[in-house]
Amino acid sequence: MKPIDNRAWLLVLPVLVLVAFSAVVPLMTVVNYSVQDSFGSNEFFWNGIGWFDDLLHSERMWDALGRQILFSAIVLLIEVPLGILIALHMPRKGFWSSLCLVLMALPLLIPFNVVGTIWQIFGRVDIGLLGRAVAALGIDYNYTRDAIDAWVTIVVMDVWHWTSLIALLAYAGLRSIPQAYYQAAEIDQASRWAVFRFIELPKMRGVLVIAILLRFMDSFMIYTEPFVVTGGGPGNATTFLSIDLVKMALGQFDLGPAAAFSIMYFLVILLVSWAFYTVMTNLDREEGPR
Amino acid sequence: MARITLRNLAHSYLAQPRGEEEFALKELDHDWADGEAYALLGASGCGKTTLLNIISGLIRPSQGRILFDGHDVTDAPTAARNIAQVFQFPVVYDTLTVRDNLAFPLRNRGLPPAQVAARVQAVARMLGLEESLPRRARGLTADAKQKISLGRGMVRQDVNAILFDEPLTVIDPQMKWELRTQLKALHREFGHTMIYVTHDQTEALTFASRVVVMHEGRVVQIGTPQDLFERPAHTFVGYFIGSPGMNVLPARVEGDRAHLPGGAIPLGRGYAPLSGRTEIGIRPEFARLSATEGLPVAIRRVEDVGRHRIVRADLGGRPLDIVLPEGGPLGPDMTRVTFDPAHVGVFADGWRVEGEAAR
Structure with a gap:
């Protein structure tokens, strides 16, 4: 049996740090804004899913x-x-x-x-x-x-x-x-x-x-x-x-509503792209060997 | 089905060829008899695919005419010639089912659906494709795909000829044998004129009743497999056909004797004085090792290929192959070689010279 050295995971660390700073942290900041309300001077109040609710009923x-x-x-x-x-x-x-x-x-x-x-x-x-x-x-x-x-x-x-x-x-x-x-x-x-x-x-x-x-x-x-x-x-x-x-x-x-908007926007693109890709590759498989 | 006549045909890929060497296909006259199975044999790049594409109409020849049953079709497009062609790599319509693939050429020609269905069924049965009819062509193996390409040609009952462009290149050896046997059976059954391009002599000799050997854009010999073996018209044919190929040795020919390094050998026939480069050709099968008579040779090595042994020898600095029949004697003292005079050919500048009966 080959020896297993878990220290190898340390080599993945730079990538994790990079991805965390380039994608995860900014995205989480947006998530954080989307559930809070602010009246300036850096004070924030919990608003739950209020902004999302507003957004779904926003004609604009x-x-x-x-x-x-x-x-x-x-x-x-x-x-x-x-x-x-x-x-x-x-x-x-x-x-x-x-x-x-x-x-x-x-x-x-x-x-x-x-x-x-x-x-x-x-x-x-x-x-x-x-x-x-x-x-x-x-x-x-x-x-x-x-x-x-x-x-x-x-x-x-x-x-x-x-x-x-x-x-x-x-x-x-x-x-x-x-x-x-x-x-x-x-x-x-x-x-x-x-x-x-x-x-x-x-x-x-x-x-x-x-x-x-x-x-x-x-x-x-x-x-x-x-x-x-x-x-x-x-x-x-x-x-x-x-x-x-x-x-x-x-x-x-309007940071709160804009953050909620961003998240919905992102999810819509992700969803449509995923659906499109899945449908196309499934079509491929159907025509492939059975 | 048709007789195909080529008249003064030649082709160059250049618009303004200067001189003969710029022709991919040198001038050629030939009749392809109706219902015969031909093989076009030659090394890669010798012009055999060019010739095939001229017959099918994918290339228009630089000069000469092509006639199908006496009708000039030189300027007719491929579709009007009513031929079928099977390519080196299987060409199938991926997204269609096997059934639709086979029906495709018929539907394009506007045949009634009932007739299409009947033909497709018949062809599928012939090729053993019945079970895969409802499947999509895409997922099939290479040999099944090649069968479909073949089927698309066979499905049209009235094709003038079926042309094959190295159709078994991508097929596994075992399937190769099977498909070739199937092709022969189909030919026997339906009698289509078939022209089969290959660089594999086994394929050519087993498939065809007549083999056309090409070399550097020129047809060097047309004959039965036996003709090619026993009486090659050109040293290239002798060398290309047979395993190992014919031994070609430079020699001085005088009357019914040929002078080689190490002595003279008798020829089966007499020859008038020859000009140019003279050589003799002898198949390894007709050379014998001997302890007492013949020309001295140095034996380099012996290869045992199962059915017989091949002796690689050296005659005055030129390589010489000798086939030793199974169980034939081989000893350290056997350092001389004799040739069967009846099977020694004489060639001048590469071409066979016919001698006169010995006096």
């Missing part, structure tokens, strides 16, 4: 959550098919393929607040190229006044910013398909749609699961770009969860 929070879900849904529904479509039409090899890859990667390299600023200026009716052009077409467009215009601007911005990520991942998936599959499909007289449905899509599924998961989490937590473009307006039309949270925590300095 439900509205923000609704907007958030709608935003993530729209963005995913546009970016995933569009990204796949772009990947299918990218050149397979040679100079043009390299050029495409570089061009596609560019939006991903731009800092978030710069993206916001670019579109903020781009869409302005007085000096922005897009704003002026749309106005010149006779369309009444103004993202600072009209809620729909603001949504369209933000969705288009997000699509511009992030479709590349899906396209690049899908492209990598497509490139890994051996040529023989396409040849066999040709011999079987498969239509273009059948090639996509029965060869390309199944082979891309692994990377698509990752891509969708990443895009869901990111879009659900979006803050910087819409904040720079619309500041959550007009009215509350583009006030997503994170924008609302910052307003609550830093604007109004």
Whole structure:
């Protein structure tokens, strides 16, 4: 039998300390705030689950959550098919393929607040190229006044910013398909749609699961770009969860409700991501060996 | 089913080939008889897959024509040629069931469902896939997947030819044997024209009734397994086929004698004066060790491979293999070798020269 030396556990200690300080302690601080009320001067009073209760009955929070879900849904529904479509039409090899890859990667390299600023200026009716052009077409467009215009601007911005990520991942998936599959499909007289449905899509599924998961989490937590473009307006039309949270925590300095909000926000993302991942991997297993 | 004719066919992967060496497939004329089982045999990179892909229409040849039963199909797409191809790595549609995989080519061609179901059932029975029909193709073993690829070809009753591109590479040795036997049985039963690409001589010789040997983009010999063994048309064929391969020795040929280092040997036939590089080829099976007659050799080592022993010897600085039949005598004094004159071939610049009957 091998000797067991429990002192080996000491080697894990640095990691434990690191994780404690980087994740556990801050999270517990937030938990601590979420069950207390403060009237300033660092005095705290026990409030139990009061803030959570308030939050669940807060119309403001439900509205923000609704907007958030709608935003993530729209963005995913546009970016995933569009990204796949772009990947299918990218050149397979040679100079043009390299050029495409570089061009596609560019939006991903731009800092978030710069993206916001670019579109903020781009869409302005007085000096922005897009704003002026749309106005010149006779369309009444103004993202600072009209809620729909603001949504369209933000969705288009997000699509511009992030479709590349899906396209690049899908492209990598497509490139890994051996040529023989396409040849066999040709011999079987498969239509273009059948090639996509029965060869390309199944082979891309692994990377698509990752891509969708990443895009869901990111879009659900979006803050910087819409904040720079619309500041959550007009009215509350583009006030997503994170924008609302910052307003609550830093604007109004309501630490207790903001902490409760943070915890719920975190749990929602965790829950949805976990559910999504579990469903996808279970599908995988069902199709695997029995 | 069809007779496939290749006329002046050649292919280069370059748009503007300069000179013959840039052709992956050198000019070739050949008729593939209807219903025959062929093997395309050659080392990796000799152009056999190129030739196969030209026949299936996945590659358009740089020059020449392809005819199916006399109809020119050079410019016809793969789908219009009505051929089936089985690839080196099993190609199956992962997310579909075995049944749907087999039905796929038929459904794409718009066959009525009842007919599709009947064909799928029949093919599954032939290949022993009946029990896995409702399963998804994804979780199956490599050989089962390869059977599905094969089945997708067989399911179309009217295919002109079935092409195999090293189909047993990823299959376990035991299953290899079984699948090959099954292929032969299917060929006997249905009489499809089959072309089977391989670099494994055992596979080629056991599967095919005619073997096409390729070397550096050129077809060097087409013949029955026996032809290839007894009368190789090129030293490459002699060397490539047989285990160990044919001994090739540089020699000076004069009439019906060949001069080798250490002496002259008789040939079965007489030869006119030859130009170029002359060699003689002798299979290890037709060389004999002797104590008293023949050319002196130095014996390096003896390998016992079970059925017989292989003697690795050295004749004037050139390696020479001799196959010793089971129980054949082998002693320290047996340091001379004789060749069976009837089985000594003469080659000029690599190609076989036919002699005239000895006077």
